[in-house]
Amino acid sequence: MHEFQPLIDEHKDIYEIINKFKTALESTNKFTVMDELRNFKKGLDRVLDSHFATEERILFQKIEGKVTNEPDLIKNVLDEHKDIYKKKILLDELFDKYEIKHTDIGYEALIQLASDLADTLYNHAYVEDMTIFAFAGIVLSDEEKQIIAKELAKTSKKTKSK
Numbered sequence: 001m002h003e004f005q006p007l008i009d010e011h012k013d014i015y016e017i018i019n020k021f022k023t024a025l026e027s028t029n030k031f032t033v034m035d036e037l038r039n040f041k042k043g044l045d046r047v048l049d050s051h052f053a054t055e056e057r058i059l060f061q062k063i064e065g066k067v068t069n070e071p072d073l074i075k076n077v078l079d080e081h082k083d084i085y086k087k088k089i090l091l092d093e094l095f096d097k098y099e100i101k102h103t104d105i106g107y108e109a110l111i112q113l114a115s116d117l118a119d120t121l122y123n124h125a126y127v128e129d130m131t132i133f134a135f136a137g138i139v140l141s142d143e144e145k146q147i148i149a150k151e152l153a154k155t156s157k158k159t160k161s162k
């Protein structure tokens, strides 16, 4: 098993949540799209906070300073975490307003916002898969990777038993 398997599995989960929503966007039925938007938000509520927190606490801290050829790599993904959180909070707010009074935000604008969040998150996870996880595999010692694997296993057990 890969040392970062729990994080990779969470990315798979994230890709699935996004793909389901993006597929629903092809529908012309507003009710179908809104239902899937609800599922998209629920899916993110389930996985996003714990996934970002685990990455930041267990993986990023350990490789920061070691990736000297890409000094901004960790800073960039941390900025993206903040940006994704902000977009998610805005989506929740506007979704609630849309459900209550249709005047604050129109359907098209709401779906555009959700779609933008989905794209941002997809690209973020993809960059992590292709760069951070790959760099971590190179710059960390076997011992460090084993420590990370143990910490990740502990965290994912806790999350699953919630």
Ligand SMILES: [Fe+2]
Binding pocket: 052, 055, 077, 081, 124, 128
């Ligand atoms: Fe991340």
Ligand SMILES: [Fe+2]
Binding pocket: 011, 051, 055, 124, 125, 128
């Ligand atoms: Fe991630």
